Amino acid sequence: MNSDDDIPIPENEDDDPQRSAAEIAAMVERLWSAAQSHEARLGLLHERLGRLEAEEESNPQPVARWLTFPAPPAAEDAEHQGETPLFTIACFVHYYNEVYVGRTGSRAVAIPDCWLNHPGLLAEIATLTYTWRAAHLGRHANVRDAQYWHDRWRPAFAERLATEWTHPHCLTATHKQVGASDLKDRYTE
Template sequence: MNDDELTPDPGPLPEPRGGPQEQISVLMELIGGLAGKVTALTRRVHALETADSEDEDGPSDQPAPWVVFTPPAAAEDREHALNGHTPEWTLENFVAWFNATYLGLPGSPAVPIPDCWHQHPGLAMEVATLAYSWRRANVGATANVRDAQYWHHTWRAGFATRLATWIHPHCTDGRHRPVGAPARLTRFAPAPATQDETSKTQSGKEEPT
């Protein structure tokens, strides 16, 4: 639907006819049509600015028709937006969903993402872009079936091939081993307590009786 379909086109200005009262009525009708179009355009601009498409196109976090399984919950979903979740929550949910969906033939690259993915910085960065590129291709106004298929053909396949370069072989069996870049806190993690805060906490504890 384009903007011209939102309200009827008032058409060319009619030739003045009749007395002043009739001409005023014609002008008021034209003004009413233009006002309706301005109102409709204002609503559409507001929806684009707030990314909250509550019009006929549906909510901004609605999965596309080709998404046959319920997508992973994300901090960006409107139903979770007020719960204080960070993007890390989005990634945790995506990893669980990915492992339940894209497990393939034994011995193939289609293996689960190990539970210790967040302890390997390079892998954590790849998981983040993998999750959000999937969401952009499959959820909301940006969903596009070509991008969704490209994600399967290129992004997921490339990620599966590189997965083994980020982790120790034991990590795939649930036995995490540090390898490569050392683990570190993300920018979403709570700031560690300072020495003064730790001392205050310890001094406030009651002595055992």
């Protein structure tokens, strides 16, 4: 026997199961219906995505439900494009002084007007500002971060404000240099 003998000889082609034209037409119809269904779903998803993108463009920093006062203006807001982070920080200082100043004699004192003259204080206010924004604004804002900010970041900042960054005169009257001398920030020309 040679290798040619191992090749199977096809049987009568009339015995092969063949699909009738009706069966093929039914299969095509089912595939067409499935394709139409998928196209409709894709169309709905495309519309929904368009609405979400438009909403995000019109309100890129949605305010958290628990924020009871309007958020301070920021350089990151569309209407303040071109402003520097110092604008954001200055607006937050104003907001902080309106919202977070406590009773007389407590550590919850106002940030002094001379905050720009205290480099360590400015550095800390900058991080305080942006942690507040992250906790209260945008899609990733959450109540746990907001509560953590109020429970940890703000009180610790208030403590250092009163004990480390400023002279007592700065908190009650006029600026008095203490600690690091004035430094030029990277945003002021």
